Amino acid sequence: MTTPSLRVLGIDPGLTRCGVGVVDVAPDRSARLVHVGVVRSSPDLAIERRLRLIADGVREVVAVHQPHVVAVERVFAQHNRHSVMGTAQASGIALLVAAEFGLEAATHTPSEVKAAVTGYGSADKAQVQAMIARLLRLDSPPQPADAADALALALCHAWRRGPAAPGASALTPAQRAWADAERRARR
């Protein structure tokens, strides 16, 4: 019998560069790189056009790679960067696209993501990149470099989600098969 794996799309939202990474995670928690890339929009364009480019780019990744679930980095107001509103808007677009494809979406904080892949919630970018290369058995860090965060999000999501809690939202058949297989692998 083939072991089912969970395919997760991780999205590191941004207006100028929106990282997208797809991984397959097996019940034994080993992971395989499926796709990594960046959806770009030029700062010269009007905001509504930029958001449309991001929506179209994310839709294409979902259509081509058919993830089971989408994980998006959670954006905080207190980051108070000049770009935080644009980042929040891009995250809204990513979540909308998930819903349009009937997919469940989840958000994780940057420190949850860093802790999941490096064991340390304040790890720096290089450390995250190095661990992503190791965990996905890549010969070199994934390119483009800053899309490593999207892959880290996807891994974080697959690893953090335990078996569905009673009352949690219903799993799709693929998710349920994966959760069951993961439970068996843990014994």
Place this chain on the structure above:
Amino acid sequence: MTTPSLRVLGIDPGLTRCGVGVVDVAPDRSARLVHVGVVRSSPDLAIERRLRLIADGVREVVAVHQPHVVAVERVFAQHNRHSVMGTAQASGIALLVAAEFGLEAATHTPSEVKAAVTGYGSADKAQVQAMIARLLRLDSPPQPADAADALALALCHAWRRGPAAPGASALTPAQRAWADAERRARR
């Protein structure tokens, strides 16, 4: 010859209540109410489903009322309200829908909007509501009450936009006819 008017959709973004208001503004700056309403999403739903409800609700308003342009309230990080990220995400959805319909979108700050309809950038909600009723020649303040902000945004947009500056983005034929007529009315 019929005077062309500019039809503006104003959107006051929010996750739980997203105000939408459509007005026709004539070249002499008089305005007529076309539609006012609120797109709602329940706080009990997952964020991606809420954003989808908002997208679908705004799409319906655009499809039915066919505005020439969309005006969205600008959201600031420093508002630092608990809900500011959700508001930013909803504004991103509103801007995306404009782009999907090939419409130009603009953002205006709350104080620009208040100044446009009351003459005072720090006017309170009741003052804005009262002026909207007066400007649109309504017998009573528009219902639901908090959708008055969406109508104020739409009026603000129509009144603030002067004739297109050289090098500005191209106007649609309807917008150009309106801008030309407005220039004539000003003489």
